[in-house]
Amino acid sequence: MGAGVQNxxxxxxxxxxxxxxxxxxxxxxxxxxxxxxxxxxxxxxxxANGPLCSLCLHHHHHNNHRHIQIRRSSYHDVIRVSEIQKHLDISSVQTYVINSAKVVFLNKRPQHRPVKGVTNACEVCDRNLLDSFRFCSLGCKIAGTSKDLILSEKKRFVNSFTPSTPPLTAAGLRAAKRRKGIPHRAPMGGVMIEH
Structure with a gap:
């Protein structure tokens, strides 16, 4: 691990x-x-003054600064392992391969229902994990390894981070509930088939 990596x-x-x-x-x-x-x-x-576009990064005195690129996977923010491991110990955070790149999620993701038979889960949010990992995201790792928080506070702490998935608006909720109507065939009255 490089200089500045935290354990x-x-x-x-x-x-x-x-x-x-x-x-x-x-x-x-x-x-x-x-x-x-x-x-x-x-x-x-x-x-650490907020998100930047690539133009801001190159035009506003960040040339000699350390920077990372956040990516998206199914509306959730991820970062490539190759970028973040230079600056942070991510050894206990589950990694995923997305578009041929190993990534970690920034924050917890919703898990709609528990899966039966799972032997390992995130210590903070109970998301299913592979056996060798303790946390599903960087946010859960921070909450889970903080010596100052008890378990109930850890769950509240990780919930305070910005969710990756934008909440549904009224219009989005209507679109999500919309069902396809009854299909109607085109009228066949004007079609004549000749042999």
Whole structure:
């Protein structure tokens, strides 16, 4: 592990980590809204001043700063293991392979129903995990390894992070409940088939 990598036993996480977990990514940049590269999916670890688009990252004095790129997987924020492990110990967080890249989730994801027969679950949110992992996301790891929080506070703490999936609005709820109507055949009266 490189310089500045934190170990979970010392519970001394870098100052940029909790602000990172609380951010909402993939919003349009206010400074570069006219550009097609205006999606805020970058984060400067040295400034920790919110999400940046790629243009902000290169134009606003971040050239010599450490930065990471946040990606999306099914509406959830992820980061490549190759990027984050340079700055943070992620050894107990479950990794996933998405688009041929190993990633970790920033925050917990909803689990709609428990799966029977699972032998290992996240210590904070009870999400199903492979046997060698303790946490499903970076947010759960922070909550789970904090020496200052008891279990009930840990669950409340991890719920305070920004959810990756935007909540359903009234219009989104209507669209989600909408069902296809009864199919109607086209009228066949005007069609004549000749041999």
């Amino acid at each position: 979970e036993e010392d519970n001394n996480y870098p100052p940029w980590l909790i602000p990172l977990l609380n951010e909402s990514f993939f919003v349009q940049c206010k400074s570069h809204s006219d550009s097609h590269k205006s999606e805020c999916n970058m984060y400067c670890l040295d400034c």
